[in-house]
Amino acid sequence: xxxxxxxxxxxxxxxxxxxxxxxxxxxxxxxxxxxxxxxxxxxxxxxxxxxxxxxxxxxxxxxxxxxxxxxxxxxxxxxxxxxxxxxxxxxxxxxxxxxxxxxxxxxxxxxxxxxxxxxxxxxxxxxxxxxxxxxxxxxxxxxxxxxxxx
Amino acid sequence: xxxxxxxxxxxxxxxxxxxxxxxxxxxxxxxxxxxxxxxxxxxxxxxxxxxxxxxxxxxxxxxxxxxxxxxxxxxxxxxxxxxxxxxxxxxxxxxxxxxxxxxxxxxxxxxxxxxxxxxxxxxxxxxxxxxxxxxxxxxxxxxxxxxxxxxxxxxxxxxxxxxxxxxxxxxxxxxxxxxxxxxxxxxxxxxxxxxxxxxxxxxxxxxxxxxxxxxxxxxxxxxxxxxxxxxxxxxxxxxxxxxxxx
Amino acid sequence: xxxxxxxxxxxxxxxxxxxxxxxxxxxxxxxxxxxxxxxxxxxxxxxxxxxxxxxxxxxxxxxxxxxxxxxxxxxxxxxxxxxxxxx
Numbered sequence: 001x002x003x004x005x006x007x008x009x010x011x012x013x014x015x016x017x018x019x020x021x022x023x024x025x026x027x028x029x030x031x032x033x034x035x036x037x038x039x040x041x042x043x044x045x046x047x048x049x050x051x052x053x054x055x056x057x058x059x060x061x062x063x064x065x066x067x068x069x070x071x072x073x074x075x076x077x078x079x080x081x082x083x084x085x086x087x088x089x090x091x092x093x094x095x096x097x098x099x100x101x102x103x104x105x106x107x108x109x110x111x112x113x114x115x116x117x118x119x120x121x122x123x124x125x126x127x128x129x130x131x132x133x134x135x136x137x138x139x140x141x142x143x144x145x146x147x148x149x150x
Numbered sequence: 151x152x153x154x155x156x157x158x159x160x161x162x163x164x165x166x167x168x169x170x171x172x173x174x175x176x177x178x179x180x181x182x183x184x185x186x187x188x189x190x191x192x193x194x195x196x197x198x199x200x201x202x203x204x205x206x207x208x209x210x211x212x213x214x215x216x217x218x219x220x221x222x223x224x225x226x227x228x229x230x231x232x233x234x235x236x237x238x239x240x241x242x243x244x245x246x247x248x249x250x251x252x253x254x255x256x257x258x259x260x261x262x263x264x265x266x267x268x269x270x271x272x273x274x275x276x277x278x279x280x281x282x283x284x285x286x287x288x289x290x291x292x293x294x295x296x297x298x299x300x301x302x303x304x305x306x307x308x309x310x311x312x313x314x315x316x317x318x319x320x321x322x323x324x325x326x327x328x329x330x331x332x333x334x335x336x337x338x339x340x341x342x343x344x345x346x347x348x349x350x351x352x353x354x355x356x357x358x359x360x361x362x363x364x365x366x367x368x369x370x371x372x373x374x375x376x377x378x379x380x381x382x383x384x385x386x387x388x389x390x391x392x393x394x395x396x
Numbered sequence: 397x398x399x400x401x402x403x404x405x406x407x408x409x410x411x412x413x414x415x416x417x418x419x420x421x422x423x424x425x426x427x428x429x430x431x432x433x434x435x436x437x438x439x440x441x442x443x444x445x446x447x448x449x450x451x452x453x454x455x456x457x458x459x460x461x462x463x464x465x466x467x468x469x470x471x472x473x474x475x476x477x478x479x480x481x482x483x
């Protein structure tokens with residue numbers, strides 16, 4: 001067992017554990033936040049796993065999750081607008097922690113990979129992941145004024 | 151059948167299934183062991199046909215006929231959905247009011263839509279080289295189109311999604327898979343046999359004989375099928391109202 | 397020791413699946429199902445089956461939630477409509 005897999009185990013255990021607790025209990029708003037954070041934390045875990053198994057092809061999984069995870073959260077934001085509209089959930093602390101974990105993991109992996117096409121792919125994944133999750137979180141907390149629902 | 155008998159029937163069936171599963175598990179090779187009789191043969195066959203991703207070789211070469219069955223299941227399921235979720239006689243279409251979406255969400259959707267489409271095509275095209283393939287890439291490409299609904303509204307999605315074209319594309323790509331299979335028969339070997347094309351250079355995009363072609367057919371079939379399926383669900387959820395109109 | 401990550405993934409899948417069964421509201425079940433999808437993708441990855449993991453991610457992260465939530469919306473609109481016409 002190398003350090004990468006150990007780091008991935010820690011990230012996945014903490015990430016999946018907390019988000020499972022968040023998504024299974026409490027009010028609806030907290031559950032949507034937890035669903036958003038689950039993709040934000042599992043994606044760095046998948047990147048660490050791909051480095052730990054030294055299989056660059058596994059990066060595709062993280063790419064897909066970084067692309068589709070925020071899309072899934074936006075689906076819930078759109079179709080649960082009625083229920084979430086009354087008291088939009090605010091969770092900036094956990095959101096920034098997740099974004100920080102993603103940034104640190106992508107930066108470390110970029111430093112290990114060195115310049116090249118693999119590094120460009122990692123940077124694209126990082127940008128999609130952090131950007132998407134911050135945007136989904138903001139849409140969730142009702143941070144955009146003057147929005148009506150259809 | 152009264153509830154008591156039904157309960158006994160469930161207990162009997164479940165108990166029998168559990169006993170059989172336990173018996174089967176006891177004879178399984180140990181977890182993570184070195185003995186892989188099927189895996190070794192599959193890898194050898196994949197390498198002989200210059201296919202880097204053994205899973206793609208199993209799906210589209212060694213077990214291509216099974217994949218045809220799976221494709222037929224998806225095709226039939228979507229066909230069933232189209233029939234069940236059609237607009238009934240006592241329903242009418244009520245175009246939803248235009249929806250205002252926050253500018254950052256709209257910009258995000260417009261940026262991510264092309265990226266996700268290209269990623270879907272990349273996953274389809276590299277199916278024979280790295281994890282992925284027609285099914286995964288097709289679903290990603292179809293999901294990408296629906297960012298138009300999340301980033302704007304249903305009318306915007308309908309403008310970029312002529313549903314008839316996707317229905318025709320679904321049928322065409324399903325038949326393309328069959329035609330590729332019969333091409334093998336015409337060329338003198340068997341249905342779906344991978345003997346038509348040169349195997350190419352190992353680990354290049356054009357390697358693996360017919361694997362990339364069958365992969366592309368499945369990719370197009372899945373993408374069109376998912377778009378048609380979601381269109382029926384969206385129609386029902388957003389547009390179709392009960393009652394025969396005002 | 398390498399199996400620790402397999403154990404974590406298995407526990408997450410078991411926990412999510414139990415929570416999905418224990419909840420009764422379809423919208424909440426859809427949320428748990430999305431997390432279950434990502435846990436399953438992790439499990440497939442640590443068991444060295446990235447092809448299956450990719451399928452699970454593609455279907456589970458956006459497509460399944462969209463299908464379930466659209467059905468929930470249709471059912472709710474329908475019951476609201478029924479109430480209106482009866483009143």
